[in-house]
Every structure is written in structure tokens, then in C-alpha cells.
């Protein structure tokens with residue numbers, strides 16, 4: 001066995017059997033070691049943003065980390081934006097970044113860089129395996145860090161000589177992840193007292209609180225206490241649809257977010273942070289809470305949220321049954337294709353247990369309104385605001401859940417960042433339907449130009465915000481990467497296309513001209 005074999009054995013001993021990869025010369029011994037492991041599924045991404053975004057989507061659905069394989073500092077740097085999104089989602093992830101052999105590093109060969117410094121801002125843990133004998137224990141440390149609390153990003157830098165040198169070091173025992181922090185009884189009592197004092201109270205949640213059993217319990221608490229229950233603006237994973245609690249999210253648009261909390265006297269946080277604006281806008285507050293609003297941080301992201309919610313229920317009592325959304329969909333509109341028509345079509349046609357990956361930016365703002373009664377599904381959002389996550393996230397979710405339909409709600413500008421992910425969907429025969437909202441512009445930025453008080457777009461601004469000259473041909477882009485695709489520009493045509501896409505398996509893309 002060499003160090004790279006020891007790395008693979010340690011990953012497998014911990015149930016990590018999927019590796020999203022984009023390798024280079026310094027990782028060739030890791031590639032060869034993976035090659036000796038038929039239990040390991042290796043998935044190639046044609047850009048590192050696809051690799052890290054797919055690992056994020058995978059982790060959210062598999063509830064365990066994937067490994068990634070990244071090539072030195074530049075490969076890691078290409079993957080950082082989606083590592084940022086994964087870090088915000090608290091997705092567990094074990095990145096393996098190759099580095100030169102230790103003897104080669106002082107020579108300052110062209111690909112040499114400060115990998116640690118690149119990794120640190122997007123990682124919860126950074127470590128180096130400098131010798132083959134240390135690879136097992138370092139890998140176990142990385143896995144422990146990835147599985148600590150709600151989940152973390154671990155980046156293990158693997159020197160080429162640590163990978164190729166023979167070792168007789170044993171495979172470490174499987175890592176026992178640190179248990180999530182038990183709920184703090186004093187904080188639970190404080191939340192329960194606040195919920196009983198008659199003031200207007202919002203319970204703001206994310207993370208595990210958005211799984212169906214926890215959301216049901218929270219809804220019963222909300223009924224009993226008269227509080228309002230909401231999800232934070234962006235959530236890693238939310239179980240919603242018919243038979244589940246119909247939760248709303250804090251809106252992105254600042255005036256809407258401010259209005260959401262205008263009447264709130266108390267805020268109870270469960271896994272979530274107090275709401276702030278995505279950006280600063282001149283003359284507007286950064287906090288979305290009115291002055292004097294009391295904030296009760298009942299449980300943090302790393303706490304055992306199901307236990308905390310159960311403890312809260314013990315203090316407050318609960319209504320006898322949760323209010324669950326009934327199956328149903330609004331009537332399908334006709335005529336020109338709009339984002340709302342797309343949401344309604346999905347409410348009609350989405351199969352049971354679908355996974356919806358949302359990077360629809362402006363086009364998805366009202367998606368919830370029409371889909372509370374859709375078939376039950378998981379809803380995965382862009383958690384860190386770094387666009388270019390949607391196609392990779394859908395790819396990773398489909399690798400994690402091969403028996404479930406994955407539906408990507410994809411804004412066109414964002415889709416172009418990591419469009420290569422479509423090729424991975426074709427190569428892996430993944431059951432993903434990508435709906436591209438082809439508005440042919442960075443629509444959100446047209447709004448933000450005005451919102452920050454920078455005026456209306458002239459020629460230069462339009463050249464930075466519009467995508468219409470030339471218009472992207474998504475049908476040919478997808479086709480060129482092996483993904484079948486079609487275009488719709490009316491509600492009727494979209495409905496028919498979506499129906500046929502839902503009835504077949506394998507990757508498909510619909511260019512929805514909105």
C-alpha cells in the first residue's frame with residue numbers, strides 16, 4: 001500500500017465512496033489508488049466549480065461527505081466559489097488537494113502556490129499530509145472535521161511523495177463524529193417564556209428544523225403560542241409540498257424583508273441567524289428587524305436542532321396536529337411563458353419525491369406561492385449567493401439519489417458559470433431536468449442598479465448587464481454536451497415539454513424563454 005491507497009481505504013472505511021474530481025499530474029498516484037477501488041465512484045467535472053458544487057449537492061442529499069480531488073492551488077481556487085456556498089450550507093465535504101512532492105516545493109515550479117492560504121477562508125479545517133505514514137491519521141482528522149456539528153469543509157493537502165511512498169501504517173478506525181451540542185435548557189426556557197408573553201413573535205429557522213417532522217412540531221408550537229414560523233432566506237434543504245407544513249422564506253428584496261419583520265417584537269432563532277440585508281443599500285438599515293426587537297438565540301447551527309425543538313415543545317406544549325398543505329395546483333395559465341406559469345406547471349407535473357435545485361434568481365421569487373400543494377419534494381437553495389452552483393448542485397444531488405427526479409431551476413446568466421456540469425449529467429446518465437429561465441439578461445442587477453441609487457442603465461451598463469447579443473442558444477449548448485434539449489416560449493408548449501421530460505429518465509434541458 002502507498003499513501004494514496006491509505007487515503008482511499010480511510011475514506012471508504014468512513015463510508016465516503018464518491019469522489020468528484022478534476023485531476024492533474026501531482027494527483028496521479030491518488031488517481032491510480034482510486035483505480036484500484038471498485039467501490040469508489042469517481043465523477044469527472046470539467047471545471048473545479050462543477051466538482052465542488054456537485055460535492056455540495058451530494059452532501060445535502062446523501063447526508064454524508066463526498067471527497068473531491070483538486071489540482072494544486074489553481075484547481076482549488078477554481079473550486080472556491082462553490083466551496084463558499086457549501087460552507088454556507090454547512091455541507092460536509094472532504095477536499096483532497098494535491099501538492100508537489102516535498103522535495104520539489106523549494107524549486108518553485110510553475111504550479112507552486114500557497115495552497116493553505118487559498119483554502120483557509122472557505123474551509124473549516126485545513127491540514128497537510130506530508131508523509132505517507134501520516135496520510136491515514138490526517139484523513140481521519142479531515143473526516144472528523146467534515147462531520148463535526150452541522151457539517152464542515154475539510155481541505156487535506158496531499159503531497160505527491162506522501163501519495164506515492166509505501167507505508168505499512170494501519171487504516172485508522174472509523175471516525176466517530178462529535179455529537180451535535182445538546183440544547184441549552186436555559187435558552188430553551190427563555191424562548192418558551194418569550195413565546196408565552198403575548199408579544200408578536202417570529203420563529204426563524206433553518207437546517208434540520210426544515211425537515212418534515214421538525215417543521216410539523218414547530219407548526220404545532222406556533223399554533224399553540226400564536227407565533228409566526230418562517231424559514232431564513234436561503235436554506236440548504238427544505239422538505240415541502242403537499243402533506244407538509246407550508247413555510248415561507250424571508251424575501252430577498254430588501255423592502256419586502258423589512259416589511260416582513262416590521263411588526264415583529266421578538267425573534268426566536270433556531271439554527272438561523274438574525275436576518276440582515278444581502279447587501280447594504282444607501283439610506284436603508286442592514287438589520288431587517290425593527291428597532292427594539294428582542295432576539296432570542298435559542299439554538300445555533302451546530303446544536304442538535306431536533307432535540308432543541310422537542311425540548312421547546314415540552315416547555316410550550318403543542319396544538320394537536322400540524323397544518324399541512326393540501327395537494328393542489330392553480331389553474332395553468334396560457335399564452336406567453338412566465339416564471340409563474342413555470343411554477344404552476346411544476347405544481348401540476350412534478351413527481352413525488354423530486355429534488356428541486358434552485359438557482360432561478362429573480363425568476364423563482366414567487367415559486368413557493370404556486371407550489372405549496374405540489375407533490376412533496378426537497379428544495380435546495382443557493383446558500384452563499386455565489387452564482388454558478390445550480391447545475392453542479394443538481395448533478396451532485398442526482399448522484400446521491402439515483403431514484404429521484406432532480407429538477408434544476410436555472411437562471412441563464414448563473415447557468416453559464418458552470419455550464420460544463422451538463423456534460424457530467426450526460427456522462428453519468430443522471431436523471432436531471434434543467435429548466436433554464438432564458439430572460440437573456442442579468443435581470444437582478446438591473447434592479448440593483450436602481451436599488452443602490454446608481455441610476456438607470458446607459459450603453460456601458462447595458463453592455464455589462466444584458467445577455468441578448470448574441471442570445472445564448474441553450475438547446476445547442478446542451479446538445480453539444482450530450483444533453484437533449486428543447487425550447488418553449490408559450491405556457492402551453494412548456495407544459496407539454498415538461499410533461500414529457502417528467503415521464504422519461506435521463507438528463508434533459510428546457511430553454512424557457514421568459
Ligand SMILES: Cc1ncc(C[n+]2csc(CCOP(=O)(O)OP(=O)(O)O)c2C)c(N)n1
Nearest residue numbers: 361362386387411412413414441442443444
Ligand atoms: C460568483 C458571482 N459573481 C457575480 C455575482 C453577481 N451577480 C449576482 S446575480 C448575477 C446575474 C444573475 O443573472 P441570471 O442568473 O441570469 O438571473 P436573473 O437576474 O436574470 O434572474 C450576477 C452577475 C455573484 N452573485 N456571484
Ligand SMILES: [Mg+2]
Nearest residue numbers: 412413439441
Ligand atoms: Mg437572466
